[in-house]
Amino acid sequence: MKFATKAIHAGVYPDPTTGAIMTPIYQTSTYVQRSPGDHKGYEYSRTHNPTRTQLQDAVAALENGTHGLAFASGMAAIDCLIKLLQPGDEVISTNDLYGGTYRLFTKVFEPYGIKFHFVPMGDMSAVREKLSARTKLIWVETPTNPLLNVIDIRAAAEVAKEAGALLVVDNTFSTPYLQTPLDLGADVVMHSLTKYMGGHSDVVMGALVVKDDQLHERLRFLQNACGGTPGPQDCFLVLRGLKTLHLRMQRHCENGRAVAEYLRQHEKVEKVFWPGFENHPNHAVAAGQMRDFGGMISFVLKGDKQEDAVAVLERFKLFALAESLGGVESLCGHPATMTHASIPPEERRKAGLSDSLIRLSVGIEDAEDLIEDLAQAIG
Ligand code: PLP
Numbered sequence: 001m002k003f004a005t006k007a008i009h010a011g012v013y014p015d016p017t018t019g020a021i022m023t024p025i026y027q028t029s030t031y032v033q034r035s036p037g038d039h040k041g042y043e044y045s046r047t048h049n050p051t052r053t054q055l056q057d058a059v060a061a062l063e064n065g066t067h068g069l070a071f072a073s074g075m076a077a078i079d080c081l082i083k084l085l086q087p088g089d090e091v092i093s094t095n096d097l098y099g100g101t102y103r104l105f106t107k108v109f110e111p112y113g114i115k116f117h118f119v120p121m122g123d124m125s126a127v128r129e130k131l132s133a134r135t136k137l138i139w140v141e142t143p144t145n146p147l148l149n150v151i152d153i154r155a156a157a158e159v160a161k162e163a164g165a166l167l168v169v170d171n172t173f174s175t176p177y178l179q180t181p182l183d184l185g186a187d188v189v190m191h192s193l194t195k196y197m198g199g200h201s202d203v204v205m206g207a208l209v210v211k212d213d214q215l216h217e218r219l220r221f222l223q224n225a226c227g228g229t230p231g232p233q234d235c236f237l238v239l240r241g242l243k244t245l246h247l248r249m250q251r252h253c254e255n256g257r258a259v260a261e262y263l264r265q266h267e268k269v270e271k272v273f274w275p276g277f278e279n280h281p282n283h284a285v286a287a288g289q290m291r292d293f294g295g296m297i298s299f300v301l302k303g304d305k306q307e308d309a310v311a312v313l314e315r316f317k318l319f320a321l322a323e324s325l326g327g328v329e330s331l332c333g334h335p336a337t338m339t340h341a342s343i344p345p346e347e348r349r350k351a352g353l354s355d356s357l358i359r360l361s362v363g364i365e366d367a368e369d370l371i372e373d374l375a376q377a378i379g
Helices: 003-009 050-062 074-082 099-112 125-130 153-163 213-226 232-242 245-264 283-289 306-315 345-350 367-378
Strands: 067-071 090-094 115-119 135-141 166-170 188-192 206-210 269-273 296-301 331-333 358-361
Touching (some): 003 050, 050 206, 067 074, 074 188, 099 115, 115 125, 206 213, 245 269, 306 358
Parallel strands (some): 135 166
Antiparallel strands (some): 067 206
């Protein structure tokens, strides 16, 4: 089945009792049993819920996986995944990653005895340097947030296989419309469904997708045992969002290109970070693993002054100044004080994240209006 057909049909089926074509919101915590243990596959909604089942199956199908697991947020999905590890285990992570993931790794899991190494992954040499028998997981975000670095998933998968470690790819920025990491050798795909997958800035949710039955069983145990599961109403909203994922992503990519090209020629802009440019350091890798280049763009103004960036952010009229990304509407943000404030300044600078960097999530409005807004805000 091709992607657009999957986005609409995969994982979902008409309601068996009424024929309702859209998945009903099964707003129930429990299910009646005919006799103890004799039930219809559903006992309690933390464990299973039919609306959640359909969402999990839909996300798994889009990622070319076999099993999906949905969570109350992207962070709950990561939390569940890291609980596969034991004290003494080590994780090698990209050093340019979502601030909340960094915070969870360093502030929550490090005190439990799990060690995290944060390294650049433009090539795999720094990963190889940190590999040891204790390495159990390699964490990749690509393109990275907010510097839009691209990491070679096939190369990371090769290193992970050699080390006997799991390769996890946070596919939030790309979505399966742009890349399917399981096809490139990853073991787990993680999503903040809050972003492009939901697509309408009206829900917070996360997911994991795998294709290995045993790994799925371990994660499903943790999902139920720890309980960070979403409610059925939220699952319904993401199911609805997924049906237009391909159309939205196509427009995000078209608008992203128009905005990136406009910014690149602007006399007040020093640098634009977007993997679609041929001079992007890993453009060839991006072209080899992504179907297009997405609608996330970061840029720095000439002079690299935080106050200039703040003034631009305050002048935007269409781009709303807000955390998050991937909704139909365009957003702008200041990673150093917003999404990435939980990363210490010296770590941010080491990763190349300047205090004047502006991040855009380019929406699906008319590109001409977006460019007009950029023109008046940058001046
Ligand atoms: N991963 C990435 C790349 C993100 O941008 C975010 C949130 O911004 C998350 C994970 C966390 O997801 P959530 O906010 O749904 O918990």
